[in-house]
Amino acid sequence: xxxxxxxxxxxxxxxxxxxxxxxxxxxxxxxxxxxxxxxxxxxxxxxxxxxxxxxxxxxxxxxxxxxxxxxxxxxxxxxxxxxxxxxxxxxxxxxxxxxxxxxxxxxxxxxxxxxxxxxxxxxxxxxxxxxxxxxxxxxxxxxxxxxxxxxxxxxxx
Amino acid sequence: xxxxxxxxxxxxxxxxxxxxxxxxxxxxxxxxxxxxxxxxxxxxxxxxxxxxxxxxxxxxxxxxxxxxxxxxxxxxxxxxxxxxxxxxxxxxxxxxxxxxxxxxxxxxxxxxxxxxxxxxxxxxxxxxxxxxxxxxxxxxxxxxxxxxxxxxxxxxxxxxxxxxxxxxxxxxxxxxxxxxxxxxxxxxxxxxxxxxxxxxxxxxxxxxxxxxxxxxxxxxxxxxxxxxxxxxxxxxxxxxxxxxxxxxxxxxxxxxxxxxxxxxxxxxxxxxxxxxxxxxxxxxxxxxxxxxxxxxxxxxxxxxxxxxxxxxxxxxxxxxxxxxxxxxxxxxxxxxxxxxxxxxxxxxxxxxxxxxxxxxxxxxxxxxxxxxxxxxxxxxx
Numbered sequence: 001x002x003x004x005x006x007x008x009x010x011x012x013x014x015x016x017x018x019x020x021x022x023x024x025x026x027x028x029x030x031x032x033x034x035x036x037x038x039x040x041x042x043x044x045x046x047x048x049x050x051x052x053x054x055x056x057x058x059x060x061x062x063x064x065x066x067x068x069x070x071x072x073x074x075x076x077x078x079x080x081x082x083x084x085x086x087x088x089x090x091x092x093x094x095x096x097x098x099x100x101x102x103x104x105x106x107x108x109x110x111x112x113x114x115x116x117x118x119x120x121x122x123x124x125x126x127x128x129x130x131x132x133x134x135x136x137x138x139x140x141x142x143x144x145x146x147x148x149x150x151x152x153x154x155x156x157x
Numbered sequence: 158x159x160x161x162x163x164x165x166x167x168x169x170x171x172x173x174x175x176x177x178x179x180x181x182x183x184x185x186x187x188x189x190x191x192x193x194x195x196x197x198x199x200x201x202x203x204x205x206x207x208x209x210x211x212x213x214x215x216x217x218x219x220x221x222x223x224x225x226x227x228x229x230x231x232x233x234x235x236x237x238x239x240x241x242x243x244x245x246x247x248x249x250x251x252x253x254x255x256x257x258x259x260x261x262x263x264x265x266x267x268x269x270x271x272x273x274x275x276x277x278x279x280x281x282x283x284x285x286x287x288x289x290x291x292x293x294x295x296x297x298x299x300x301x302x303x304x305x306x307x308x309x310x311x312x313x314x315x316x317x318x319x320x321x322x323x324x325x326x327x328x329x330x331x332x333x334x335x336x337x338x339x340x341x342x343x344x345x346x347x348x349x350x351x352x353x354x355x356x357x358x359x360x361x362x363x364x365x366x367x368x369x370x371x372x373x374x375x376x377x378x379x380x381x382x383x384x385x386x387x388x389x390x391x392x393x394x395x396x397x398x399x400x401x402x403x404x405x406x407x408x409x410x411x412x413x414x415x416x417x418x419x420x421x422x423x424x425x426x427x428x429x430x431x432x433x434x435x436x437x438x439x440x441x442x443x444x445x446x447x448x449x450x451x452x453x454x455x456x457x458x459x460x461x462x463x464x465x466x467x468x469x470x471x472x473x474x475x476x477x478x479x480x481x482x483x484x485x486x487x488x489x490x491x492x493x494x495x496x497x498x499x500x501x502x503x504x505x506x507x508x509x510x511x512x513x514x515x516x517x518x519x520x521x522x523x524x525x526x527x528x529x530x531x532x533x534x535x536x537x538x
Contacts, residue, residue, distance in 0.1 A: 016169055020176070027180045034188065052210045056217050065419060069221055074420075134214050135289065137222040139229065139420045141282050 051132035055148055059136065063087055069136050072118070076108060076144060081119045089121065092150055096129045101154040104130075109145040118146070126152035201324050201331070208320045208334040211289055215318060218288050219280075219338045223312055226279035227342055228418045231425060233275040235414075238429030239266035239351050241274040251396070251409040251430035254358055261359060261431075268351040273300035276310070293318050293338060302348070309343045346416055350427065353389045354412060358431050360384070361408075369437035369522075370404055371462040377433065381408050390415060391427070404464040406433045438528040439463035439520035447516065447537050450505075454514070454537060457503040461520040466499045470527065472517040472534075473506055486529045496521070513538070 059069040063083070068091070071084040088104065096102045105120030130150035137143050234241075238252035245256035245264035255261040281295040294316040303309035317335040324331035365380035378398070385393045396409035407430055414425040444459040456471065472492040497504055499520075508514060515534035521527045 013169065016172075019169075019173055023173070023176055023180065027184070030184060031187075034184075053213060056213055060217065066224075069217075070419070077420075135218060137218060137225060137283055139225040141279070143218070143283070143286065143288070 051130060052134060054130070055132035055134055058088070058091055058148065059134070061087070061091055072106065072136065072146060073138055075119055076138065085119055085121070088119075092130075096150055099153070102129065102150055103152060103154045104148065104150045107147040107149065109147070115147065122154060123151050124153055124155045128152065201322075204322055204324065205334070208322050211291070212318065212320055212334055212336050215288050215291060215293065215320075216336065216338050219284070219293065219318075220340050222283035223276070223280055223340045224342050225420070226276050226283065227310055227344060228420055229279050230272060230275035231344070231346055231418050232421065232423075233279070234268060234272050235350075235425045235427045237271075237275075238427060239268035239271060239354075241266075241271040248407040248409055248430035248432075249396070251428050253407070253430050253432060254355070255362065255431045255434075257406075257432050257434075261355065261362065265355050266351070268348055269302055272302070272348065273298075276300060276312070280312075291318070291320055298339075304347050304349075306347065307343050307345050308347045309341060312340045314339045344418065346418060346425070350391060350412075350414060350425075353391060354427060354429065357384075357388050357391075357393070357412075358429075362431065362433055366434045366436045369435065369439075370464055371440065372464065373462060377404075377406065377437070381433065385410075388412075402464065404435075406435055407431070408433065435465070435522065435524050435526060437463075437522075438526035439466050439522050441528055441532060442469070442518045442520060445516070445518055445535050447535060449538075452510070453505050453507050454516075455503055455505050456516055456518060458518055460502055461499075463520060463522060465522040466520045467523050468496045468499055468521050469501065469504075470494060470496045470519045470521055471504045471506075472519075474515050486532075492517075508537075 059067065059072070061068050063071055068084070068087060071087060075081045075084050084106075088106070092104050093102055103121045103123035105123075106118045107115045108118050110116055128149075128151055130148065133145060133147045135143050135145050238254070240252040243252045244266065245253045245259050247253055252266065254265050256264055277296060277298055277300075280298070284293045284295050294314075297314050297316050298312040299315060301311040301313065303311070314337040317337045320334040321330045322332035322334055323329065361381060361384050364384065365377060368377040368380040370377045382395050385395050387393070391412040391414055394411045394413070396411065398405060398408075409428070409430040412427040412429075414427070416425050417423065418425065439461045440463060442458045442461065446457045448455045448457065458469075460466075461469075472494055474492055495504070504518070506514075506516075514537045516537060517532055517534045519527050519529075519532060
């Protein structure tokens with residue numbers, strides 16, 4: 001067969017095209033089935049991760065002597081919580097309190113992982129603005145896990 | 158137009174086989190790639206963000222822990238008298254800044270270096286417990302101190318903190334997030350107090366080294382105790398000693414600063430001790446008596462009032478022409494010397510009749526101090 005006839009045969013042979021079409025369809029099905037397990041889940045996790053970083057910013061906010069984390073440790077050690085309440089209330093209202101006074105709760109975890117309220121304000125309407133946990137050291141050489149939660153506003157109105 | 162030739166059919170068949178072979182190879186290759194990235198889309202990126210956040214949390218933890226470690230180390234160091242390890246031993250648990258064998262320049266502590274050691278020890282006790290299931294490197298810091306009214310402490314990490322990045326459903330390590338957890342803190346305190354302590358101890362040493370406790374008078378104790386009180390911002394107190402019949406030239410002190418460090422209710426207290434060198438010769442021998450017995454004379458005297466007498470030394474002349482008795486210690490070549498143990502308080506000498514003798518008895522303490530001024534010779538007969 002001359003070369004010209006061979007190439008012309010490739011473009012005009014119906015069976016050849018049909019076999020090619022079947023092959024493509026078959027492999028498309030194979031690739032499609034093998035890739036159905038891929039899923040897309042970014043949004044929720046990235047929101048959760050950001051909260052941890054924001055909590056660190058709150059904890060490192062400077063106060064008269066040290067930072068918010070130091071005030072938490074002092075209250076955890078038995079000191080009067082007024083200073084901590086004022087400082088944290090001011091910061092959190094700056095961030096979340098555009099539509100009204102927000103409420104917040106600071107918890108610490110006991111050794112048996114039970115959550116105990118360290119300090120907080122009363123809540124009314126709940127929308128859950130913020131929720132994050134971290135671990136902070138104490139001057140005695142221990143560490144405590146704390147959780148800061150901003151559930152919503154102080155009053156329903 | 159159809160390809161009817163046998164060669165044409167074979168060519169089509171070969172092409173089909175090539176096509177399937179290429180697609181099959183592609184499939185296998187892609188499957189093997191897929192198993193490497195068998196995860197949710199963006200999972201590795203999320204893992205990176207998560208590890209970065211965890212890194213930030215650990216850095217914050219280390220920062221706070223280092224701050225508390227510095228606070229505690231100020232007290233650790235002061236209560237240990239500036240020492241980490243006692244260089245010249247201790248006296249009743251108080252580190253000696255000067256011992257019987259070594260002076261204050263040798264024994265005084267390298268308090269800056271020791272401050273760093275205490276910070277490191279405290280910090281390691283935090284880090285050795287692990288944070289978020291990560292074990293940061295311990296004994297990992299070089300410290301730089303910037304001292305003024307306040308002290309700035311830089312902790313420079315030598316080994317980075319490593320957080321493994323886990324990939325895939327089987328969570329195999331596919332990378333490491335590394336960060337050096339260095340820190341800087343400033344405290345309202347400086348280490349100058351240790352310089353003040355050294356200055357005061359040198360002063361006490363200079364002023365009291367020629368004093369000693371006697372059986373009837375505690376001159377040394379009075380000298381040291383009389384120098385307690387306020388000195389350059391520190392309130393000095395001497396730790397009382399137990400009653401003893403032996404001379405004890407070690408003194409323990411507590412110097413209290415007016416300063417307190419955050420998270421502490423107590424003022425900073427420095428605890429340390431010093432040995433006051435003995436440059437005090439036992440006092441003059443009292444009640445020296447001469448008693449004649451045949452061709453001998455027996456010397457006897459009252460026991461020395463010094464608590465550290467080791468022996469008594471007896472001098473007497475062998476020549477007639479002796480100098481003035483007060484100059485005896487400048488002319489020892491013409492005197493015979495002998496000594497008795499401190500338990501003895503008498504001595505016998507064979508004498509030549511008709512010859513005049515001069516006798517001198519002195520007491521020597523453990524370090525060989527001997528009184529050489531104001532000693533008078535007793536003439537016989």
